[in-house]
Amino acid sequence: MRRPRLWLLAALALFALAAAFLSRAEDRSDGKSTREKVEFPRFMDSDSWKRAEQRQTLPPLPAAAAAPNQPAPPPERPRRDPLLSALPTASKGVAMVVEANAITNSPIGKLLLECLRNRGPSNPLQEMREQTGLDLERDLDRIAVSGDTVVASGNFGKADFAKLFENHRAIPYGDKGVIYLSENGQPTAVWDNQMIMEGGDEQALRRSIDQVEGRLDPGEPAIPQEATYGEIYGVIGAEAIAKLLGGQNDELAKRFREAAQRIELHVDSMNDVAMVARVNGPDSSQVDDLSRTLGAAMALGRVKAQASGEKDLAELLDLAQVVPAGNGAFSFELALPMQFLEKHLAFCRQKNPPQSPADQSAVLDPAQAPHQ
Amino acid sequence: MKAILAVAGDILREAASRKWFLVLGGAITLGLALLAVGLKMDVVDGALAATRLFGSSLGGSIRAADVALRPVFQVTSYLVYYGGLIFGILACADFGPSLLSPGRIEHLLALPVRRWQLLAGTFLGVFVLSALGALYGAGGISVVLGVKTGVWTGRPLQAAMLAATSFSAVYASMLTAAVLVRSAAFSAATGGALFILGIIASYRHSIERVFSAGVGRSVFMALTLPLPRIAALADVAGDIAGSTPVAPQVLGQLLLGAGVFALGSLALGIWLFEQKDY
Numbered sequence: 001m002r003r004p005r006l007w008l009l010a011a012l013a014l015f016a017l018a019a020a021f022l023s024r025a026e027d028r029s030d031g032k033s034t035r036e037k038v039e040f041p042r043f044m045d046s047d048s049w050k051r052a053e054q055r056q057t058l059p060p061l062p063a064a065a066a067a068p069n070q071p072a073p074p075p076e077r078p079r080r081d082p083l084l085s086a087l088p089t090a091s092k093g094v095a096m097v098v099e100a101n102a103i104t105n106s107p108i109g110k111l112l113l114e115c116l117r118n119r120g121p122s123n124p125l126q127e128m129r130e131q132t133g134l135d136l137e138r139d140l141d142r143i144a145v146s147g148d149t150v151v152a153s154g155n156f157g158k159a160d161f162a163k164l165f166e167n168h169r170a171i172p173y174g175d176k177g178v179i180y181l182s183e184n185g186q187p188t189a190v191w192d193n194q195m196i197m198e199g200g201d202e203q204a205l206r207r208s209i210d211q212v213e214g215r216l217d218p219g220e221p222a223i224p225q226e227a228t229y230g231e232i233y234g235v236i237g238a239e240a241i242a243k244l245l246g247g248q249n250d251e252l253a254k255r256f257r258e259a260a261q262r263i264e265l266h267v268d269s270m271n272d273v274a275m276v277a278r279v280n281g282p283d284s285s286q287v288d289d290l291s292r293t294l295g296a297a298m299a300l301g302r303v304k305a306q307a308s309g310e311k312d313l314a315e316l317l318d319l320a321q322v323v324p325a326g327n328g329a330f331s332f333e334l335a336l337p338m339q340f341l342e343k344h345l346a347f348c349r350q351k352n353p354p355q356s357p358a359d360q361s362a363v364l365d366p367a368q369a370p371h372q
Numbered sequence: 373m374k375a376i377l378a379v380a381g382d383i384l385r386e387a388a389s390r391k392w393f394l395v396l397g398g399a400i401t402l403g404l405a406l407l408a409v410g411l412k413m414d415v416v417d418g419a420l421a422a423t424r425l426f427g428s429s430l431g432g433s434i435r436a437a438d439v440a441l442r443p444v445f446q447v448t449s450y451l452v453y454y455g456g457l458i459f460g461i462l463a464c465a466d467f468g469p470s471l472l473s474p475g476r477i478e479h480l481l482a483l484p485v486r487r488w489q490l491l492a493g494t495f496l497g498v499f500v501l502s503a504l505g506a507l508y509g510a511g512g513i514s515v516v517l518g519v520k521t522g523v524w525t526g527r528p529l530q531a532a533m534l535a536a537t538s539f540s541a542v543y544a545s546m547l548t549a550a551v552l553v554r555s556a557a558f559s560a561a562t563g564g565a566l567f568i569l570g571i572i573a574s575y576r577h578s579i580e581r582v583f584s585a586g587v588g589r590s591v592f593m594a595l596t597l598p599l600p601r602i603a604a605l606a607d608v609a610g611d612i613a614g615s616t617p618v619a620p621q622v623l624g625q626l627l628l629g630a631g632v633f634a635l636g637s638l639a640l641g642i643w644l645f646e647q648k649d650y
Contacts, residue, residue, distance in 0.1 A: 007642045007643035007646060008643040010636075011636045011637070012636075013636075014633070014636030015598045016598070017636075018598045018600075018630075019597040019629075021626075021632060022601060022626070022629035023597060024625045025604075025621075025626045025629060026577070291434055292419075292434060294434070295416070295419040295421060295433075296416045296417035296419045297417075299419035300419075303418055303436070318436075321434065321439075322435065323433040324433070324434065
């Protein structure tokens with residue numbers, strides 16, 4: 001064979017080899033992008049507005065009669081959401097709504113339900129359904145907490161309240177409310193088979209029903225309608241955050257107490273779990289300082305996590321950021337990618353996982369598991 | 373090997389005397405100098421708190437400096453990659469035709485240098501040239517940002533080497549085209565065509581749906597199979613620079629694919645060169 005022809009054969013062989021390599025690269029990458037980004041709930045999108053409007057099933061509060069020499073009140077007041085109407089007025093503590101039904105149908109919700117189902121010999125959700133007719137997976141829509149009051153909304157028409165409140169005294173209240181008082185006086189209220197309210201005293205529950213039925217104007221809502229986006233949303237008082245941080249980072253807790261007035265929280269769980277906490281305060285320079293301190297604390301925490309080999313924590317802090325918004329506000333963003341959660345909640349998929357924390361950590365870290 | 377290195381050295385000397393490359397070197401140096409002078413980064417306890425370019429705030433979030441710089445390195449990687457490829461295609465198109473120009477080629481063939489060594493040397497010289505340019509740009513930005521933030525990383529340099537490897541696949545075809553038709557324009561057009569086809573090949577599984585199932589789709593898939601995945605390599609280079617995890621096997625196969633394609637093109641060029649009478 002002449003030497004030049006060797007070059008041609010070599011060229012053809014090399015092109016074939018290149019094709020083989022590139023074909024294998026395609027098989028391995030499987031068309032998946034490496035740059036899937038976490039979507040943060042940063043604003044109320046059109047779907048959230050639509051959802052909020054669909055929930056406004058209550059008529060507007062009657063307009064207050066205008067006092068003499070006072071301008072007439074606006075002619076129309078907005079329709080109302082029963083759950084938000086039932087919550088006590090804005091407090092300095094925590095007011096939070098969990099979209100239970102949406103979370104149940106999200107990837108993380110499904111994983112957590114598996115945990116619940118696989119834990120122990122029986123399924124507590126199924127037991128509850130059989131005993132009381134209450135199907136939490138299907139019937140529960142939202143759970144809200146504000147101050148001492150907890151309100152669950154949904155379709156509880158099939159629930160057997162007589163059995164659920166077997167030893168309670170039922171007191172009808174308002175147009176559609178029933179207050180159940182336990183033997184020790186602990187009240188629970190049910191409104192129109194749509195809401196179950198608990199916490200506080202009987203008077204507080206009467207007030208909630210009055211607010212829902214329009215006999216009492218709740219004033220400033222605990223959670224404004226424009227903040228009802230994400231699968232978990234609400235407001236947290238700065239004091240509550242400071243208490244949470246106290247002991248772990250006293251300096252940061254002190255700064256929160258001084259600078260922040262209100263923290264609005266939104267968590268999206270429809271794909272990954274992404275959280276946005278919007279911090280507001282009256283003094284913009286103090287809020288600015290707080291944002292820098294928080295950013296620095298995160299960076300420091302990440303370096304510490306890297307140094308101490310806590311790869312998972314370092315990976316999470318990679319996705320955390322502080323976004324200054326100016327005018328005395330900033331956002332703190334944190335994400336838990338679904339891949340990360342699946343890795344750490346892998347034991348949920350196992351039937352009857354280990355119960356003790358030591359056993360559980362062994363499942364999380366196979367290297368620590370005893371060799372069979 | 374000595375002959376190949378000598379030819380490669382000639383290419384580098386020739387590049388140094390060309391205005392194009394002097395302008396490129398000057399532009400990169402000027403860009404780096406402006407960045408060094410105008411960029412002010414406020415790092416508090418390892419977190420990048422504020423960034424100003426010539427006094428104007430660039431906004432952005434407060435986060436660990438190395439995390440905040442990832443998108444910067446990623447953008448740098450894309451600029452070096454695509455910018456380098458386009459510049460390389462235009463600026464290096466003339467090396468092959470000038471090597472084969474009447475008078476010079478006869479002189480070169482009279483020397484104790486084999487034909488394949490001439491082409492291999494030219495290819496090696498251009499590869500070194502592109503690698504040096506990419507490393508200078510990416511390395512310069514790494515140094516400037518390293519000095520300003522204390523974040524030192526070699527990832528942009530790795531990404532730059534990927535860009536050089538990708539260009540080598542394109543340039544090998546340009547050299548082969550120059551052997552076939554002694555024209556800088558034809559050489560550049562071949563480089564440009566492979567650049568575009570390489571991007572198409574990166575998304576061929578998405579594009580194949582455009583063709584109805586049958587011969588057309590099979591031909592498209594067969595023709596694009598051996599082509600270097602230009603856009604896929606650019607994404608991987610961006611991921612490396614931006615500290616996004618990259619599957620090592622995918623990276624290896626993509627690099628090997630581009631490298632072997634370059635050698636295949638070079639072998640084809642040598643075969644064509646061997647057929648020619650000068």
